[in-house]
Amino acid sequence: MTEKIKVIVVDDESRLRRGIEKxxxxxxxxxxxxxxxxxGQSCLDDVVKLDLPFDVLFTDVKMPLMSGLELLTRLNERVSKSYYAVIISGYDDFEFIQKAMREGALDYLLKPIDRLEMQVCLDKINAKFHKNEVLSEPESKNISIEIATQWIHEHLHESLTIEKIAGKVFMNATYFSEYFKRKTGETVxxxxxxxxMEKAITLLKTTNMKIYEISLATGYTDTKYFSKLFKKHYGMLPSQIRHGE
Incomplete structure (x- = not known):
């Protein structure tokens, strides 16, 4: 008898969930x-408490209480068996999630779900499953961290808060902060x-930008505060670096 591919579907929209299942x-x-x-919480509870076996997880990104990405993060902390995760999103900014995915780690579907795209997705999973390929290695796929750090790098010039960053990966700010520290070894x-600071010293050495311009480009509106942090980090003031002291 052919081994069946066990699937879990998580989506707060019952109509969409039933459509995926169909x-x-x-x-x-x-x-x-x-x-x-x-x-996401009800899924997590069953997987953990009932030791529910599954090979594939389809999950919406934006859901009340626990997002799809937070669900993946929590599952990856508790599930040792590999599985294939498919993210469903209806958001215009989904592109940044796609870019952060490692090749082969995830697949994705955009709402409204196209039948042909769904077929391609299922065919790909089916091929991997029957070739006994590892579908994914959850513990090595710190998806939320990858997305968050990429977003941080692209917005260093802006005012950044943990709440804003956590929101970009659809996670609770407190949980995200703790998870980030656990996975990276440093606070957000x-x-x-x-x-x-790394961006600042690069700009100092490679451009003719004024100190206050570099301060603004790295997210600091107060140049004195920027210089104080810079000296704390490098042991020298920005002006000393600029003049090669």
């Missing part, structure tokens, strides 16, 4: 829906400061 079932008897959930604030 598309999966129409693909053949080898596909089995083992879990259907309206919330320390990470931001380090990267701002």
């Amino acid at each position: 598309l999966i079932r129409s693909n053949g008897e080898e596909w089995e829906i083992v879990g259907s959930y309206a919330t 604030l320390d990470y931001i400061t380090k990267n701002r």
Whole structure:
């Protein structure tokens, strides 16, 4: 007997969830829906408490209480078995999530879900499954961290808060802050400061920008405060670096 591909579907929109399940079932008897959930928390509870076996997870990104990315993060902390995760999003800014995905780590579908795109997605999973390829290695795929750090790098010139960054990965700010520290070994604030200082010294050495311009370009409206942080980080003032002292 052919081993069935066990699937979990998580989406707070019941109509969309049923539609996904219908598309999966129409693909053949080898596909089995083992879990259907309206919330990330209910999915997490069953997977952990019931030791629910699954090979594929379809999850919406934006859901109340626990987002799809937070669900993946929490599952990756508790599930040792590899699985294939497919993210569903209806957001225009989904491009930054796509760019942050490592090749082969995830697939994605944009709302409204196109039947042909769904078929391609299922065919790809099916091929990997029956070739006994590792679908994904969850613990090595720190998806939320990759997305957050990429976003930070692109917005160092802006006013950054943990709440704003956590919102970009659809996670609770407190949980995201703790998770970031656990995975990177540094706080979000320390990470931001380090990267701002690295950007600052690069600009000092490679451009003719004035100190106050570099301060603004690295997210600091107060030039004196910027210089104080810079000296704390490098042991020298920006002006000393500029003049080669």
